[in-house]
Amino acid sequence: MHSAQPKEEVAAPGRRRFLGVLLGGGLFVSAVSFFYPVLRYLVPPRITDMGGDTVVAGKVGELRPNSGKIFRFGSRPGLLLLGADGQYRALSATCTHLSCTVQYRSDLREVWCACHNGMYDLSGRNLSGPPPRPLEQYDVHVRGDEIIVSRRREA
Amino acid sequence: MWRNKNLGMVLVLAIASALAQAEQPNSCVDCHSALEGELHVTQEQFAQDIHGQKGLTCASCHGGDPSRTDDSAMSKAAGFKGKVDRAAVPKLCGSCHSDPGFMRQYNPSLRTDQLSQYQTSVHGKRQAAGDTKVAVCTDCHGVHDLRPATDTRSKVHPLNIAATCSRCHADSKYMAAYKIPTDQYAAYKTSVHHQAMVERGDLSAPTCTTCHGNHGATPPGVASVANVCSTCHVFQAQLFESSPHKAAFASAGLPGCVTCHSNHGISQPSDAMLGTSAKSVCTNCHTQGDAGYQAAGDMQQQIHGLETSITRSDVILSRAESSGMEVSQARLELDQARDALTKARVSVHTFAGKPVLTDVDSGLKITAKTYSQGQAALRERDYRRTGLGMALVAIVFVMVALRLYTKEIEKNGSR
Amino acid sequence: MAPLVRVRNWLDERFGWDELLAPLRHKTVPIHRYSYWYFLGGITLFLFGVQVCTGILLLLYYRPSANEAFESVQYIMTQVQFGWLVRSVHSWAANLMIFTAFLHMFSVLFLRAYRKPRELTWVSGMLLLFLAMGFGFSGYLLPWNTLAFFATKVGTDIAGQVPFVGHRLMVFLRGGDEVTGATLSRFFGFHVAVLPGLITLLISIHLLLVQRFGISVPARMEPEWRALPQQKREMRFFPNFLLRELMAWYIALGVLGALAAFSPWGLGTKADPFAPAPAGIKPEWYFLFMFQTLKLIPAKLGMLDGEVVGILTFSLAGLIWLLVPFLDGTKRTQRLVTGAAMFVVAYMGAMTAYGYVAK
Secondary structure, rough: OOOOOHHEEEEEEHHHHHHHHHHHHHHHHHHHHHHHHHHHOOOOOOOOOOOEEEEEEEEEOOOOOEEEEEEEEEOOEEEEEEEEOOOOOEEEOOOOOOOOOOOEOOOOOEEEOOOOEEEEEOOOOOEEEEEOOOOOEEEEEEOOEEEEEEEOOOO | OOOOOHHHHHHHHHHHHHHOOOOOOOOHHHOOOOOOOHOOOOOHHHOOOHHHOOHHHHHHHHHHHHHHOHHHHHOOOOOOOOOOOHHHHHHHHHHHHOOOOHHHOOOOOOOOOHHHHHHHHHHHHHHHOOOOOOOOHHHHHHHOOOOOOOOOOOOOHHHHHHHHHHHOOOOOOOOOOHHHOHHHHHHEEEEOOHHHHHOOOOOOOHHHHHHHHOOOOOOOOOOOHHHHOOOOOHHHHHHOOOHHHHHHHHHHHHOOHHHHOOOOOOOOOOOOOOOOOOOHHHOOOOOOOHHHHHHHHHHHHHHHHHHHHHHHHHHHHHHHHHHOOOOOHHHHHHHHHHHHHHHHHHHHHHHHHHHHHHHHHHHHHHHHHHHHHHHHHHHHHHHHHHHHHHHHHHHHHHHHHHHHHHHHHHOOOOH | OOOOHHHHHHHHHOOHHHHHHHHHHHHHEEEEHHHHHHHHHHHHHHHHHHHHHHHHHHHHHHHHHHHHHHHHHHHHHOOOOOOOHHHHHHHHHHHHHHHHHHHHHHHHHOOOOOOOHHHHHHHHHHHHHHHHHHHHHHHHOOEHHHHHHHHHHHHHHOOOOOOHHHHHHHHHOOOOOOOHHHHHHHHHHHHHHHHHHHHHHHHHHHHHHHHHOOOOOOOHHHHHHHOOOOHOOOHHHHHHHHHHHHHHHHHHHHHHHHHHHHHOOOOOOOOOOOOOOOOOOOHHHHHHHHHHHHOOOOOEOOEEEEHHHHHHHHHHHHHHOOOOOHHOOHHHHHHHHHHHHHHHHHHHHHHHHHHHOOO
């Protein structure tokens, strides 16, 4: 009994230091597991476009006159048109009939839905076929060589 | 008789009386607003009438003299005609409405061929032959509270037309002598066209007059009903025209479109209509062994395959979404696969396997991509959970180390 | 000499570091069967620290305009590396913090730790609780999704019912007559500038007071321990209590990580001011008991408007709660306070549960 105590007292600081190192090491590793995501977070992602109510739909020169292209606008497709008159227009590309994706027909100079032959004019007004409502119109601005399309919405 | 000074005077009087009702006597409504039943006409009612608003009065159609307050208002001398005979109604309305020169002063863009159209219709022909039960102008348009067709309260507004026609055509007792069905309205109310109009508010959806005509109302014949449908359903009609069914139906005396889709109770077409099961419309004519039976089976299988594939992608994307992954790009692409499915269902009207297969294949390419995108999202989710697991291991390790260390430093009661 | 010791000496020569830290070394924590409740304050503080850190990180990518707010949060969730983690931790820690704040408050109440001399600690703590709920209310709107939009509309409508100043208050909160992008800007300003400033001040006061007065001893043990000091069991704050507190913090971290990975905070759909309100809009759980109560009050109580009565009652209750240390003098009032507190806990729990299941 009496001899056990000094041994315990001698072993104690060693054990304490060992546990201290263990604790310190654990704290360090857990800290790394917290800081690693934070450091990765601070690096800006490659894709800088956040979507939203404004999007870069294309670049000047990408479209020939009297043609159109589909672009992604948030979670729905949009249609960017360059008319023969040189003016850019942008419409929602979701047909108001049964939500097929519309396209531009350069031969007819109208917007056409291939599903049930719905026709819209360049301002999105439904002209013939099943669509009951016009296509939503978007605002188009050219900034430098980028074509910016934005939703017409109040802040 | 009307296009002379008398009319002019009556107009001035009518306008003046309309503007100053309290002062100008209108003995017609003074009495008739108190009478019951058919004879009950009030000023409020007539003020809503389009003719009343344009300045016509009771005397314009019925003759008589509204300024006289006794029975002489209804005298022959005053030109009183009394109740206009049903047989005489079309001619009476037509006396103004078929005169472009006259109607121009009210609304130059109104058509003036209603009477001539009516005379070509079943109603008009029977009426000319002496049938008084058939519809005349006032039966559909109303009489003393007649509103323009664009007014939602009008009996001939698109939303109300079917109900107006059904007043006679759904009444089996009234229609007994004519030996035609009276279930059209009931069937129409179950149809997808009715749903489009009433539920989705699409006023361009067809109602009775869209296919049968309004003034020239006649059922389209077996040979021509497909032309009527093709006014809106262009693609399906075009494909049908070049399909084997066109000649086959014509020789069997069967109407296009209606044979499979019915005429009044047109319900939302389903994939169950296609194929070789007992419920399909194909097996009404086709039997095992013939080419059509084979084609029906092929088309149904392909479309079903695409639909299943779309559902599979949808399910995996939903799983990814509910685990907190963002898959909106994949969802957008899956919509295009749904477009392909819609197109495939139109291609069915070629009644051949290959065109349907083309559409289905383009859809399957997309669903393959979206499915793998869904799998990628789930893999990312698992990666995150693994990362969490490792962090938790570190955390638990620290907690254990804390416990041991705390116990150690407090071993000698040094709290 | 070990480098750490040299740094300490350097600081001590200039700032009297040892002298400054001395009170901390002597700080003790009483040990008794309710000692576990003492951790709650520290956990709440830790969660607040988590909020500040994740909040600052979110600030690097969030855009506070009606046109871009939703998309920027979506961007954080999907494009930014570990953005999903930062955002989910922020949302979950917010709720956890308010929960632990409530627990901390109730434990102090039931243990009557607000007794003299700690009355102002209680008052500052109650103000901190109100600020935390303000953080919750303002932060909830920032993703600009449908639920948040309508919850804010309903919440500010209720504020507008306060007599006399209600309308002005509502316009002040909304930045206009309706909830618009102006409201979002304003709430953002409250959430990242105004409230943090106020709460930093109050936390400093609260912690200073706690330091000054030490940790309170429960009432029943106080006379006993004063009479027989050797019976008093206590623990050194540094390092013993702190090590245990660290354990609690790590548990909280583990819980937060698990929640972020297994139950990530959803985003919903972007707010559309012109769309009708979805059915069953309710506020976050910490407001739910009040909201549900207001729903149950009949429209008219005699001559008075039911909702106004409800709002005034809650305001009065809040005020009384704030002043509890000053009202709790005699044994009778003490029993009253304990009884009322138990009723309040039961009421809040029942109403919150009811609010969840009610349509």
